[in-house]
Amino acid sequence: MDVEESAIAVDGLRRRYGPSGSRGFDAVRGISFSVARGELFALLGTNGAGKTSTVELLEGLAAPTGGAVRVLGHDPYEERGKVRPRIGMMLQEGGLPPELTVAETARMWAGCTSGAMPVRESLGLVGLAGRADVRVKMLSGGERRRLDLSLALLGRPEVLFLDEPTTGLDAEGRRDTWELVRTLRDQGTTVLLTTHYLEEAEALADRLAIMHAGRIATSGRVADIVAARPSNLSFTLPDGVSADDLPPPAALGALERDSLGQAVRLRTRDLQHTATEVLLWARERRIGLEGLDARSASLEEAFLHIASTVDTAQGETP
């Protein structure tokens, strides 16, 4: 891992909760990844996978139990003073004083931020300039999320941590936030994003990692992660023809076959080849296939595959 070149470099990172010396709970179990300068990296995961526990270590809010983190070449916990002015954090829970107005909140935040941009400018970036005089308690959930984002942007950060930035936003708000995040990335900001929305990671991330039970189950570009998963071909056979009448999966270039009644699903790494073999077989026998559906693997499918291993993984000892 090239620590100098990376905006974020994580090596064998571990985080254990519980009194020191006790067995405790290992929330992060030795993960490694790096994020290049100007890259947008998404951390996805099942519930309780350890995303927030990891991001807090990257932000320098806690010390790791093991392994190392470097943000812009520095240890974010030990060298907080060097890292904090150059990063922006959008936390999961805003926790802002409810009685202050939007502008007062932003001014208060700007007072603690070195080199802060004008408050109006940061509110304008997230479409909240027109709500400057509204009290925080009167904002909708989505508006509060946008305020959290504008506060994270105040210091024009080189590295921006976005922990579930679009939770509670409607479709338009989500698109606007995506647009803003893309613009920031295009301007050179490094972004580390955690999200529960797979389409958000697909829309924004240059690379991503999927965490599960404290480990990185898979990582890479979306296309590479998806390519590692088999595609599906499904169809329904007519009455009188059973799945056992089909050639064996290997003869169709498929990995496996499931069937329920007349419904058949083939899993294959070569969708075109398997689909061709099935269609030729059906034509030779003059069999009509209902509901023929050829589908490449998706990020959702890759994610669900990882999530389905939950029970076995949680029983592992780190």
Ligand SMILES: Nc1ncnc2c1ncn2[C@@H]1O[C@H](COP(=O)(O)OP(=O)(O)OP(=O)(O)O)[C@@H](O)[C@H]1O
């Ligand atoms: N302060 C704590 N003490 C003990 N266990 C904790 C603490 N904080 C988190 N955990 C546990 O660590 C694990 C990872 O939690 P974390 O919040 O990092 O996961 P996450 O991936 O962000 O989850 P989600 O997607 O549900 O927000 C969970 O099992 C959680 O219960």
